[in-house]
Amino acid sequence: MHPAFSVIFFTTASGAGYGLLALLGFGNALGLVPAAGWFGFWSLGLALVLIAGGLIASTAHLGHPERAWRAFSQFRTSWLSREGVAAVSTFVPFAVFGIGWVFFAKTEGVWALPGLAAAVGGGITVFTTAMIYRSLKPIHQWHNAHVVPVYLALALATGALLLNALVHLWGHAQPAIGYLALAACALAAWLKHRYWRFIDTTKAVSTPETATGLGARGKVRLLESPHQVDNYLMREMGFRVARKHAFKLRRIALAALFAAPMTLTLLTVLAPVGAGTALLTILAALSAALGVGVERWLFFAEAKHTVTLYYGATDA
């Protein structure tokens, strides 16, 4: 599948934003994050920029962005529509939580409830994003049980790395948040490893033989393509990436998304808190941002669509 930049940016940025929002909502209710108004302003502001920036970027790949509002109507069947509804609905408790925290310095009691609601809404939104891919039967690398857990875990891990950086910058560093980021990264790494092992060891049920129904005669191969140059289908669905590049990029993703941030975060937990540890937490978050971008690019580039079986692919 063709990796569109706007969709990669949207899914990774909004994922991190919702992960951060969820941790702020739960963290506030549990008293884990500082109650200071300015901390609320900067941390919720970062979550807002990531979420809103991602949502705006996601409309960039539309043929008619001005009609995007219509996408809220088919929530009964379409995961894309459900994602839109969940994303917009989450802004309501998000706004109440933010206004209470930043303008009225209210974070306790009933004021913590919109934070919890926003946290749940953020989780649901990431879930619906993942389900858009999970529900597409023609793409074996997406239509499997590994996709949704990876999306949720990566949102949590990238959000936790951002939260760890924010509390360090705000002078409220605490080992619990560092350990949380470590645990979330470890969980995401394990799930991603399982995902890669799954796509490496399994293939789509569909083959050139089932696609043409000519399997009874033996092996089916494309003799003549319908046309000489690539069409929309081949450009959009037939994106090919050399295996050697895929493996290199997987190593880069593993290093930048998991190994480096986890090492840096472990240092911030073990070392005495100061300007140095704050810098390490920022480096950890930046490394993860690069890593999750590569991971998401691969998620598209390694996905094969059954339509390629009509264009010479031997498996999907």
Added chain:
Amino acid sequence: MTAYTPPTGKQLGLVIDLDTCVGCHACAVNCKEWNTGGHSAPLPDRDPYGADPTGVWFNRIHTFEAGEGATSRTVHFPKSCLHCAEPLCVEVCPTGASYKRVEDGIVLVNADTCIGCKLCSWACPYGAREFDDDDGVMKKCTLCVDKIYNETLPEADRVPACVSTCPASARHFGDLGDPDSAVSKLVADRGGYELMPELGYKPTNRYLPPRESKAKAGCTGAPAALETRIDPDALHPVLRWVDRILSR
């Protein structure tokens, strides 16, 4: 606007005979010609006479080789929208622009409400949908909805453009939801099948498999070998005499 795929009784579709298709691409050309002035007009063409021509076609003809060696078969394989009974393309559409008509099962796109997210083209395993970069909307086979019901045309012409143009009569149009229709009977007689049934889209269109090759002379009903026949009256008198002597 349909949020759910309605169950339909009438289910218009195509039956494509892979035994008789000669791979001439006439169906694709006539489809393009009709539809660039029809329901989803225009069908864009970029650089049509240049080195890198690209554009929207509702119908594309692939050619496959099935099997290997002496028994292999070259099969021309036209492919267009299959107007599935379980169209995931309709389900995933966030705006309801993609819909399946209750009255005849045709899957269409409303170009006025399509936001051009392309998700329907990802959801189609068959590659039936192509994006129009000029209009920013998705386009697909309409089963010539503007031709098959067109009362200004003679009744014989009220079939999809691909069907009316096929010089080999390899394409048949009708109601596949009615088991007694001519197309349903044809499917039953010839063992017509669905593409990628394992994905569960329940496509309406059916493909008729190529018939067995008649590789030996006897298969056609002709004598297995030609007998030598001599008409004595047509021979030269000398040869006729030789023939008579030797035939004793």
